Amino acid sequence: MPTGESDLTVPAENPHTVEVPFLDILMPFWGDPGQFRDAVESVLAQTDPGWTLMVIDDAYPDRSPGEWVRALEHPRVHYRRNAVNLGVSGNFREAARVASAPYTTVMGCDDLLLPGYVERIRQLVATHPEAAYVQPGVEVIDGEGRVTAPLADRVKSMYRPRVNPAGPVELSGERLATSLLRANWTYFPSIAWRTDLLKRFDFRDDYEVVLDLALQIEIVREGGILVLDDRPEFRYRRHAASASAKRATEGSRFQEERRYFSEAARAMHEQGWGRAARAASRRLTSRLNALSVLPSALVARNGAAARTLLRHGLGR
Incomplete structure (x- = not known):
């Protein structure tokens, strides 16, 4: 796999004050620079500091977004640029390769974290230590950032299992596989994966649209548990310009x-x-x-x- 031609790691003024990351947020980049900046800033606004952000620039023709990331000089924000364009599945595989924290989120470069995302993921994996991956609550936004409910997402909500009013639910086995194959109601960019499982199963290079569903089904076949939460901590952008x-x-x-x-x-x-x-x-x-x-x-x-x-x- 091609390596990045640049890998920025900006040291903190006092590196001993930086918390060991609990969650790696990997952000494959190829898209609108303005929405990309909003996505990065939503990570910076997290209430829980136990994260690192790695932007993986897939050889985007305009280098100014990468220069903007470099200028942040943030101790937990890192940047690398692929030497060649790897495409959707290739860049996701690169994200899985470089992840090192216990949990990993592969976030879209046009999506947004709500401020409590990392804090909520930490709470969920603490109370559900057997979880293979976690699906937090999600709000859907349009190209202008307005909360919306297109037909595709109304259908997702119809098929999505109901969450117990008392708290998140654990799903696994044939029940979960059947539900996902009827309709993939999850939002891939919002999911927090156990990093060891993400590396073990990885993203297949023969799929681009269903690669997240294929990954989930493989994990579920091996006994993996999904924790489903309904508290919104992520904003997923859906617009006509998406791939x-x-x-x-x-x-x-x-x-x-x-x-x-x-x-x-x-x-x-x-x-x-x-x-x-x-x-x-x-x-x-x-x-x-x-x-x-x-x-x-x-x-x-x-x-x-x-x-x-x-x-x-x-x-x-």
Whole structure:
């Protein structure tokens, strides 16, 4: 794997005053510089200092965002620039490679942490020490930073398991796998992973859209426990300019999903998890999503995309 051509580590005035990090926040960067600065500043605003931030610049053509990070001269903020563009899955794999704290969050460069994010993750793993990964509560925002509720997120909320009013819940096994394969209701950039498991399973290089779901299913198959919380500590940005939205309109997203769900159905059958295998085979929400995007492909007169969407939405 190519190494970064620069790796900034700014020493603190007194390094002995810097807390040993509990959480590594890895931020793969390729995107809007203004939203990127907001994302970094949301990390700096954390109430719990037990974090480090590593920005991994995927050879973005404009070097000014990296220069801005360097100018911060913050003892817990680090920057590296890939020598070549690694792409989505490649940069996520690089993030997993460099993580070293007990827990890791791979945060989107256009998302936002609410000030209590790190503090809440610390509380959750302290009270659920067997957790493989933690999904905190999430608010969805649009391109302008306004809280919103698009159709995709309303569907996520319908399939998301209910959290006990008394506190977070633990999910695992076939129940969790079935739920995720019916509809991936998690928000990948908000998840805090146990770093040893993230390194062990890693992100697959043959997926870009479903790589987080594939990672979760592998962890769940090995007995991993997800802790689900409903207290909002993360803001996930959803807008039409995102890579996943573009792939959906072009149809390539669903080609990847079709391939993954076929693979997952076989894996669940081998696991002896019949309900999960059926959920993967049916891929109902993925089909409905494809059909919901079809009008956009027709308006754009993209015949190839329209055929892909129809095949995924209506095919067996």
